[in-house]
Amino acid sequence: MPAFGPIPAIFMLVGEAPGADEERIGKPFVGKSGWCLDAMLGDAGIARSACFVTNVCKYRPPGNKLESKTHAWWTDKKSKAAKMGCPHFRDDMYYNDLIAAGLAELEAEILRTRPQVIIGLGNLPLWALTGHLGISQWHGSELWLARLNDETSKAPPPPVIPTYHPAYVLRMWEWRATVVHDLRKRVTGKLTRPNSRQMPKYNFVVPSTAQYAVEALRSWGDRADAGWMDVTCDVETRHGRIACVGFGFSELDAICIPLMHVDGTRYWTADDEKYLCAEIQTFMRHHHVRLIGQNFNYDRQYFIRDPLFGFRPSLYYDTMIGQHLLFPGTPKDLAHQSSMYCAWHCYWKDEGKEIETEDEPQWWQYNCRDCVTTWEIAATTRPLLAKAGFLEVDK
Helix, strand or coil: CCCECCCCCCEEEEECCCCHHHHHHCCCCCHHHHHHHHHHHHHCCCCHHHEEEEECCCCCCHHHCCECCCCECEECCHHHHHHCCCCEEECCEEECHHHHHHHHHHHHHHHHHCCCEEEEECHHHHHHHHCCCCHHHHCCCCEECCCCCCCCCCCCCCEEEEECCHHHHHHCHHHHHHHHHHHHHHHHHHHHCHHHHCCCCCEEECCCCHHHHHHHHHHHHHHHHCCCEEEEEEEEEECCEEEEEEEECCCCEEEEEECECCCCCECCCHHHHHHHHHHHHHHHCCCCEEEEECCHHHHHHHHHHCCCCCCCCCCCEEHHHHHHHHCCCCCCCHHHHHHHHCCCCCCCCCHHHHCCHHHHHHHHHHHHHHHHHHHHHHHHHHHHHHHHCCCCCCC
16 A cells, blocks of 8 residues: 655654555545544644655555464564564564565655654554564654665654554543644654754763762752752662662752662672761751652652661652642553653663663663653642642641
């Protein structure tokens, strides 16, 4: 089935494969899915006429499914791929000749249409364009094309914004608002905020000595002496103990103080560790420091029972509870909130699961990223809660 739309195009919509209506009419995204897509695009301020529309695969799979018990056009199972004719392999996935031809044609379409933003609708476009898998995690992320063989162009490749497929929205209507938000904030935002295409220049500090960490905390404590200071706190844990404590002071500034190596051994000497933990407790109890956390009851239990601390931190605001008050029934995890509220968003939470001992510095950076993200979410959601009257307590 051929693609359809203007050349060049402002937006490029990439779906998975045609369905029954698309196969009958000969155009992508018609019928119920097309109606749903047009409505969501309209709500986000995007004209369908400005979009070049295509699919990764130009042929309709049996039962509209790329993989089932009886067939597989695209699968992560090696045994199934061998049985069902998927000889190609890329980015942890096996696929057949029809998908391979579609990938080559998609690359040619991108070079020909020169879109300013590419919108990937569903898991197959996410994988085809960026090499990632898991649309529920990566939706709303600001990504870049993983491959584009174009030696003649000096222009940077267009950004890729993945979101849910309209067919999924028709089955799970509660996700419609998320798709519209992804389109409005991330897609149209690429045109009005071209500088937002780049990752912010974070200022993440990991002290090399205990004295450096103490001086940094005291410096921030001196600033708090002058007035209220919002500080986010996040811990990473291993072996039932606190492995590091992170503090965020803005959407860009954070410090991570290691207490344990990822293999479970002590990071500092016993004296330095005791000295440093006492300073952390003093800073967290500063009368002008307003502690903010994400699901902070998890972090609090470690401060209570860890013999290096043994105190109950007082929390000023919890972003998870704030999200529940604003949008009950929606996901409350940090990554989903980041996709909703942060000026720049790219999914990062799997990094904490994949870090091995030799990647220890990345673990501290991951902790800092959680801290600054929580800080930005809190700065955005607290005014919304105040406007809704949720911050007021009856006396």
